[in-house]
Amino acid sequence: MKHKKLLLPALTYLLSLKNFKKHLIICLGICLFCCTAVQAQFGGFGKAILDKGTDMVSGGSLNKLLKQPQAITTSFNDVNKTGSKPPSFMEGQVAEPLYLLPKAPGGGFKLCAGFYEMTSKSYCLHAGTRGPSTGDGYMLAPVLGPKRDVVILILKHAETHPEVDQHSIQILLWSIIARTRFVDMGADIKLTATRLLSANELLMLEGGALGVLPASVMDKAKNQLPPAVQSVFEAENNIRRLAASGNSSYEEMEKYAMLAGLAPAPDPAVPSGIWSLHPDGYYIRFYPHSYSKTTVQIYVPKELISTRPGLVYDGPNGIACPANVGSQRLAQTNEPLNPDYNQKLKTICNQ
Numbered sequence: 001m002k003h004k005k006l007l008l009p010a011l012t013y014l015l016s017l018k019n020f021k022k023h024l025i026i027c028l029g030i031c032l033f034c035c036t037a038v039q040a041q042f043g044g045f046g047k048a049i050l051d052k053g054t055d056m057v058s059g060g061s062l063n064k065l066l067k068q069p070q071a072i073t074t075s076f077n078d079v080n081k082t083g084s085k086p087p088s089f090m091e092g093q094v095a096e097p098l099y100l101l102p103k104a105p106g107g108g109f110k111l112c113a114g115f116y117e118m119t120s121k122s123y124c125l126h127a128g129t130r131g132p133s134t135g136d137g138y139m140l141a142p143v144l145g146p147k148r149d150v151v152i153l154i155l156k157h158a159e160t161h162p163e164v165d166q167h168s169i170q171i172l173l174w175s176i177i178a179r180t181r182f183v184d185m186g187a188d189i190k191l192t193a194t195r196l197l198s199a200n201e202l203l204m205l206e207g208g209a210l211g212v213l214p215a216s217v218m219d220k221a222k223n224q225l226p227p228a229v230q231s232v233f234e235a236e237n238n239i240r241r242l243a244a245s246g247n248s249s250y251e252e253m254e255k256y257a258m259l260a261g262l263a264p265a266p267d268p269a270v271p272s273g274i275w276s277l278h279p280d281g282y283y284i285r286f287y288p289h290s291y292s293k294t295t296v297q298i299y300v301p302k303e304l305i306s307t308r309p310g311l312v313y314d315g316p317n318g319i320a321c322p323a324n325v326g327s328q329r330l331a332q333t334n335e336p337l338n339p340d341y342n343q344k345l346k347t348i349c350n351q
Helices: 002-016 020-042 045-056 062-066 148-160 166-177 187-196 199-205 215-223 227-245 250-257 302-307
Strands: 114-124 138-142 283-290 293-300 318-322 330-336
Touching: 114 166, 138 283, 148 166, 148 187, 148 199, 148 330, 166 187, 166 227, 166 250, 187 199, 215 227, 227 250, 283 318, 283 330, 293 302, 293 330
Parallel strands: none
Antiparallel strands: 114 293, 114 330, 138 318, 283 293, 318 330
């Protein structure tokens, strides 16, 4: 119990400091030290986490567990297909680099009339599904679900934290969409979160989270779920387990987040390269190269700029959503990959 006596004064002191976030990482280190001591004294940290998962579904609360919404709920049903254009729209036109447009103060790019594209970082927001495949059509969808705000904040804050690599951010996002409790996340994942989120924003990670469910509970739960949902439910539980272990690699987590094998046939009604009409009036389409890399193309009609000045494209506010329900939703960013800033815009932009 001497570790507890050391922990409480240390935490009290650190939390009293004005710069809470600066010292939160130190707090996490102290917590991890004490968790190691508790593990030796009480039979294992992993068992404690499983016990939490078991407690959550004891007393007939399994149905309540199964009714909890996913962290991000966006599906193709949320896509507005009104005003969409076929892949041949803008055929033969040459796009200019989107990243050369002026930056908006709140993030994203100020839009001018013209045709633009950018290959940028993207992220998987749907564990237990397959990556993009040839022929899959993706359309614009809003970011929806209980963790909408914190996911958008992570993607936007990542722009100003180049020291946090894409794999670390993807692991954090997988942990969130798997509904991992912040207190259960491993030290590396917590460190990523504290670099990207303020102390108040970190609190957004707690609500609606789950513990790791033991095999007996998983079997009962899966029996009550349709086959299409079972793989996602199981993948999320495996990700929670890895996130809590503190020593899992990106490759291990990816193994559960990404299903192997052939994806279902693409939906012919939603071909690759289909254009979505953005709610702000411009057109947008997505060409995923993988879940971590997507080319975005945007066409802004001249007449739109004259009637709606001040338009901004802000990637994290939308999802590239597949018509193929077995494929992954892709979070978008404002971070170009391999940009060439020596290029010059040919379009006259008065923003």
